[in-house]
Amino acid sequence: MLFAKKKAYKQLFISTHNLEFFKYLRKLTIPKKRTHIKSCNDPSCTSTKKNDNEDLSFYLINKENNISKLDILPNYLRKYNTEFNYLFSQIWNCAHAETELGPDQIYNFSNNMRKFFEVYTYFKYPSDQDKSVFREKFFDSENNLNHFKLVDRIANEYSHADEIFDRTMRPISSQEMITAAKFILDRLKANDVTQYDALVQSTKDIREEN
Numbered sequence: 001m002l003f004a005k006k007k008a009y010k011q012l013f014i015s016t017h018n019l020e021f022f023k024y025l026r027k028l029t030i031p032k033k034r035t036h037i038k039s040c041n042d043p044s045c046t047s048t049k050k051n052d053n054e055d056l057s058f059y060l061i062n063k064e065n066n067i068s069k070l071d072i073l074p075n076y077l078r079k080y081n082t083e084f085n086y087l088f089s090q091i092w093n094c095a096h097a098e099t100e101l102g103p104d105q106i107y108n109f110s111n112n113m114r115k116f117f118e119v120y121t122y123f124k125y126p127s128d129q130d131k132s133v134f135r136e137k138f139f140d141s142e143n144n145l146n147h148f149k150l151v152d153r154i155a156n157e158y159s160h161a162d163e164i165f166d167r168t169m170r171p172i173s174s175q176e177m178i179t180a181a182k183f184i185l186d187r188l189k190a191n192d193v194t195q196y197d198a199l200v201q202s203t204k205d206i207r208e209e210n
Contacts, residue, residue, distance in 0.1 A: 015061075026078075075206045087116040089203040095181035101174040109177050113184065114155045139187050147183040154180055 016022055058073035076086030090112045094105055101109070117135070125134040135141075141148040154172060189196040 076203075080202075082119065083115065084119050085199065085203050086206065087112050087119075088199045089207045091116060091181050091184055092200070092203065092207050094177055095185050097174075097178055101177055106172075106174060106177060109181070110154045110157075113151070113180070117155070138191060139183075140190075144183070144187075147180070150176060151180050151183060 014025060016025070058078050059070045060073045060077070061068055062071050074086070076083065076089070080086070090105075090108065094101060094109055097105070121131045121134055121138075124138075125131065127134075135152075136148070139148045139151065154177065185196075188199070
């Protein structure tokens, strides 16, 4: 109703913490901001063409030490309803790292991987059967035992530091995480190349292209 009426305002701010409501906000048809730009590169050119841009922005309120600030909303929240695409992009970044992983990547990798597969197995294998059975099938554990054990160790030992503190005192190496990330991508592609290609395409603007 708000956007169906003639605009009587210069700016409109909508604030929400409800992701379901935010999903519908993203689907609103917003009037384009129309400008005119030169239609040729010649300095003497006087002809112009219309250029339409979205006249809206998305921000996130971050709070730290009782101070709030506005940051640009991350692309994975701007474009998608869940973290699934973002989590895939983080695994992809690790797999394609040309050097050692950074401290943030090492710290976050295990949780990103675990959360990704929680979502993946929930939709891929909608059954009340033990999800570990599906993971073994997904990773073809019989033929990839060493890689499967590596992924399993990272997911179970390093994403639950409060439960297995002594093991996290011996950090896993950067190269092992890169190996695990590459194995995950290989298995995603082997299990469903169509979905894998769609994930790669959908995250091209939030991945670190190396």
